Amino acid sequence: MAEPLLKRVANGDGNAIKEVMDQFGGLVWSLARRSCYNPTDAEDATQEIFLDIWKSASRYDESKGSETLFVAMIARRRLIDRIRRQGREPRMDDIDAPGFELASNTQDEGETFAEAALAAKAVATLKPAQQRVLELGLLQGLSHSEIADMTGMPLGTVKTQMRRGLIRVRELMQVADLADTGENG
Amino acid sequence: MAAQLPDDHRLFELMAMRAVEGLAPTEEAELAGHAAAHPEIDAESYERSAAALSLVGLRVEPMPASARSRVEADAAAWLAERGAAAETAPGLPPSAAVVELPARSSRSSAWGGWLAAAAALVLAVVGWLQVDELADDRAALAARQAALEVSVARLEQDLGLREQVLAELIEPSPAELLAQLERQPETLALPWTATDDPAAADAGGRVIWNPVEQAGVMRFRGLESNDPSAWQYQLWIFDAERDERFPVDGGVFNVSADGETLVPIRASLPVGEAVLFAITVEQPGGVVVSSRERIALVAQPGA
Secondary structure, X not given: OOOOHHHHHHOOOHHHHHHHHHHHHHHHHHHHHHHOOOHXXXXXXXXXXXXXXXXXXXXXXXXXXXXXXXXXXXXXXXXXXXXXXXXXXXXXXXXXXXXXXXXXXXXXXXXXXXXXXXXXXXXXXXXHHHHHHHHXXXXXXXXXXXXXXXXXXXXXXXXXXXXXXXXXXXXXXXXXXXXXXXXXX | OHHHOOOOOHHHHHHHHHHHOOOXXXXXXXXXXXXXXXXXXXXXXXHHHHHHHHOOOXXXXXXXXXXXXXXXXXXXXXXXXXXXXXHOOOOOOHHHHOOOOOOOOOHHHHHHHHHHHHHHHHHHHHHHHHHHHOOOOHHHHHHHHHHHHHHHHHHHHHHHHHHHHHHHHHOOOHHHHHHHHHOOOOOEEEEOEEOOOHHHOOOEEEEEEEOOOOEEEEEEEOOOOOOOOOOEEEEEXXXXXXXXXXXXXXXXXXXXXXXXXXXXXXOOOOOOOEEEEEXXXXXXXXXXXXXXXXXXXXXXXXX
16 A cells, blocks of 8 residues: 555655645645635745645544545644734625535536545535534634624534534544445455 | 543534634643543544535635745755754754754854755755656665765865865955945945843944845944853844745854944845844854844834
8 A cells, every 4th residue: 555645745755745736736725715815825825834734744644534634624724823813804705605515516617525525415414503604614714703693693502513513524424434445445 | 432521521612613713822732731631532533524624615726836836945945954853863852953053253154054054955956856857766866865965065175165265365354344335335224223122221233234245244332242152142134025934044143342343244045125134132053943032133224
């Protein structure tokens, strides 16, 4: 079995670093572009994310998820940190952006990720309130408090729904992953 | 095991907060504490779910060439830094991992640092390109790289000796350099502004910088003298063309007596547009990245 790309990066393999840029450059850039107001800011964010990827590569554990998920997780963490540092509000022009269901249906061009398809399937099984909380928090970038303000739900309920939603998505993705492994193996 | 923790345990709350809105440093520390106490909980699991959901509907565009080149430059620097760290002797205490810069009392020693940095960069870039080009022939690459290292070491030695001789012959004194720079029209002369740091209580003077020559002299009066074995001053040049977090190291220096002191600037990298000069108080030998805990003096164009 081939050694994971990120493990090779952690070992200082220059060729693996280039492969990571080839494989995940578009993903990181697109996440940055979605979160940042302008291309210059997105370039700064992309640079910051990749630096964190090199430094964090040794922590990658393939038993916990794919390299795509690991890279996307690092990217989100850096992007959220940037928003916090800049003290800026989430992009309110995205408030009317499509929810998970519509978003997954409109992804009709360009590259797609297996993880995204699994996540979309998983989120479709959630209760509407949980879906809405996840959409506002993860697609529109609102904080728990902002979601409470926007939906009128008590803050504690928002937190509970968010937590249960994330747990449920993780569980469903694990089940789907196991099913895929079973079918393919 | 996870079931042993109540659903509303603070660990889960912090995990969800980090996945959705991020954490403040104190909350990060709190999360780390809870996670360490409960290793059976995968503290990043919510973030991975959030990451998967963030990919839903994502339209992937190729990374622009300008961003790619910046990431490549960072990667080369990271590889070089990682290689350098791997060469440090094992078992040293953490403090020894801090790269200590030698006091740069002459241009020849400054060139030593330049050469070492340049050699590391050449090796990193050549290594980078070679790995890219010759991925299937690692043995040949290792041999070429070893030969290159020997050549670079020999060149470094030769150049070091030449620079030492040349420096002794041609390097002007700080006063001569100051006079020379002050005659040139593009030279900036900026007054120092003292902060509340006790080392700068009665300090003043000017920084003289010529962006064309990439040379300068600092003039101080009233700056507290230092014991070089305990602490040293270090100059940082903030460049509009570089990330604000990584100003250019302008050299480590000492102030040995009261009265006026002239110190030549030893910029470790080319400076595009200097927007701020800052003097910090650092450990002996200086640091690679300053914590900026003690800033003694600053000078700013247009201030």
